[in-house]
Amino acid sequence: xxxxxxxxxxxxxxxxxxxxxxxxxxxxxxxxxxxxxxxxxxxxxxxxxxxxxxxxxxxxxxxxxxxxxxxxxxxxxxxxxxxxxxxxxxxxxxxxxxxxxxxxxxxxxxxxxxxxxxxxxxxxxxxxxxxxxxxxxxxxxxxxxxxx
Amino acid sequence: xxxxxxxxxxxxxxxxxxxxxxxxxxxxxxxxxxxxxxxxxxxxxxxxxxxxxxxxxxxxxxxxxxxxxxxxxxxxxxxxxxxxxxxxxxxxxxxxxxxxxxxxxxxxxxxxxxxxxxxxxxxxxxxxxxxxxxxxxxxxxxxxxxxxxxxxxxxxxxxxxxxxxxxxxxxxxxxxxxxxxxxxxxxxxxxxxxxxxxxxxxxxxxxxxxxxxxxxxxxxxxxxxxxxxxxxxxxxxxxxxxxxxxxxxxxxxxxxxxxxxxxxxxxxxxxxxxxxxxxxxxxxxxxxxxxxxxxxxxxxxxxxxxxxxxxxxxxxxxxxxxxxxxxxxxxxxxxxxxxxxxxxxxxxxxxxxxxxxxxxxxxxx
Numbered sequence: 001x002x003x004x005x006x007x008x009x010x011x012x013x014x015x016x017x018x019x020x021x022x023x024x025x026x027x028x029x030x031x032x033x034x035x036x037x038x039x040x041x042x043x044x045x046x047x048x049x050x051x052x053x054x055x056x057x058x059x060x061x062x063x064x065x066x067x068x069x070x071x072x073x074x075x076x077x078x079x080x081x082x083x084x085x086x087x088x089x090x091x092x093x094x095x096x097x098x099x100x101x102x103x104x105x106x107x108x109x110x111x112x113x114x115x116x117x118x119x120x121x122x123x124x125x126x127x128x129x130x131x132x133x134x135x136x137x138x139x140x141x142x143x144x145x146x147x148x
Numbered sequence: 149x150x151x152x153x154x155x156x157x158x159x160x161x162x163x164x165x166x167x168x169x170x171x172x173x174x175x176x177x178x179x180x181x182x183x184x185x186x187x188x189x190x191x192x193x194x195x196x197x198x199x200x201x202x203x204x205x206x207x208x209x210x211x212x213x214x215x216x217x218x219x220x221x222x223x224x225x226x227x228x229x230x231x232x233x234x235x236x237x238x239x240x241x242x243x244x245x246x247x248x249x250x251x252x253x254x255x256x257x258x259x260x261x262x263x264x265x266x267x268x269x270x271x272x273x274x275x276x277x278x279x280x281x282x283x284x285x286x287x288x289x290x291x292x293x294x295x296x297x298x299x300x301x302x303x304x305x306x307x308x309x310x311x312x313x314x315x316x317x318x319x320x321x322x323x324x325x326x327x328x329x330x331x332x333x334x335x336x337x338x339x340x341x342x343x344x345x346x347x348x349x350x351x352x353x354x355x356x357x358x359x360x361x362x363x364x365x366x367x368x369x370x371x372x373x374x375x376x377x378x379x380x381x382x383x384x385x386x387x388x389x390x391x392x393x394x395x396x397x398x399x400x401x402x403x404x405x406x407x408x409x410x411x412x413x414x415x416x417x418x419x420x421x422x423x424x425x426x427x428x429x430x431x432x433x434x435x436x437x438x439x440x441x442x443x444x445x446x447x448x449x450x451x452x453x454x455x456x457x458x459x460x461x462x463x464x465x466x467x468x469x470x471x472x473x474x475x476x477x478x479x480x481x482x483x484x485x486x487x488x489x490x491x492x493x494x495x496x497x498x499x500x501x502x503x504x505x506x507x508x509x510x511x512x513x
Binding site for chain 2: 035080083084085087088091092095131134135138
């Protein structure tokens with residue numbers, strides 16, 4: 001059963017680390033170039049009216065979720081939250097690509113260089129990671145295989 | 149994985165998608181809908197004649213000479229397509245000019261029978277030649293930069309430019325006198341600043357082909373101006389829309405010294421064309437009782453009579469497939485529009501158009 005035990009220990013950890021890196025990176029690069037980010041959001045046809053609070057809300061939310069991952073108690077919650085957030089981002093991209101004649105990009109750092117298709121693939125991978133994370137951390141909470 | 153977990157994941161997915169879609173619909177609604185005005189759509193103000201394939205989508209309207217329509221081409225600046233609207237005959241024209249090492253950036257060809265003008269405001273230079281002869285000669289060089297230009301008559305060009313005095317967009321005229329001296333006239337009072345005097349006053353220039361009356365229609369507010377051929381203001385009027393204040397946000401990205409629009413601007417007037425007393429304005433804004441789905445099939449064009457200070461009626465300019473009209477013009481009995489790589493030709497209803505275009509200076513609404 002050693003393999004299983006290792007799997008159960010490492011897979012959630014890898015998922016957690018990946019998500020922390022993603023969110024901290026994305027949030028920091030948004031804050032570093034905050035003004036630009038806000039302008040881009042304002043140009044977005046979906047969010048114009050809400051640009052002001054969304055521009056603060058999104059990076060803050062990303063940092064909060066990254067923070068939650070650090071507490072074993074909240075890992076499951078954090079995975080659910082990340083899962084929802086990633087689905088929102090993906091929906092946003094799909095909506096913008098298909099229903100708007102105006103395509104801005106508001107992602108931070110190197111993520112901005114991704115093409116839209118790559119972006120969707122990237123997001124889908126992270127959604128999958130969240131699902132895996134949910135599955136494993138859920139089992140973990142119910143099992144005796146130690147805490148993270 | 150437990151059923152419960154799957155269920156939670158499903159619920160989260162559905163609600164996340166809903167949130168984003170709802171946000172999108174709300175902001176779409178805010179941009180398009182305005183219940184404060186009502187349009188009138190009479191029956192058959194225009195009748196479709198034909199769609200003519202013109203092979204490229206880079207054509208723009210250069211002008212008319214009787215029943216001949218001239219189309220300029222953005223990618224081949226010295227090429228013209230001549231279309232006889234009656235017979236549908238087409239003819240390709242190559243303009244000849246001695247450009248003397250000038251590097252052009254945005255050449256536009258505009259007709260002012262019996263002349264045609266070739267203009268580039270970034271050089272800046274203007275060439276003139278005779279229609280039919282197609283040899284262009286230098287007419288003006290280096291006197292004034294301009295963004296857009298249109299000939300008013302054979303020695304006068306209507307321009308919009310940045311005034312060096314105010315650093316704001318200004319309307320002007322370039323006139324060439326008998327002795328070939330160039331005279332620049334700017335009228336800084338016509339465009340009224342609401343935010344920065346550059347973005348907010350942006351709009352559409354138009355000239356009535358027969359009378360030489362000048363028009364300017366703001367993009368972002370419900371106002372247009374009519375000037376005589378000496379750029380003296382005749383009328384300042386409102387459209388049926390209710391947006392009086394420009395709704396744009398300009399952001400100055402300081403580190404790179406660039407001004408950018410902070411939000412997608414609310415465009416009140418998209419395109420305009422003046423024909424005698426009539427001003428035709430295309431707007432995507434919906435009034436009361438108008439079906440949103442209509443915008444997927446057609447562009448709305450409102451007809452105003454500036455002499456009578458009245459809104460007359462509206463009509464639909466139908467798309468071809470999914471492509472909407474990107475430029476339109478009226479001449480004699482024709483309404484023409486460029487849609488993708490096609491030219492749509494309509495006949496205008498004499499009843500609707502003539503009734504309103506008869507000069508009725510005494511009757512004011």
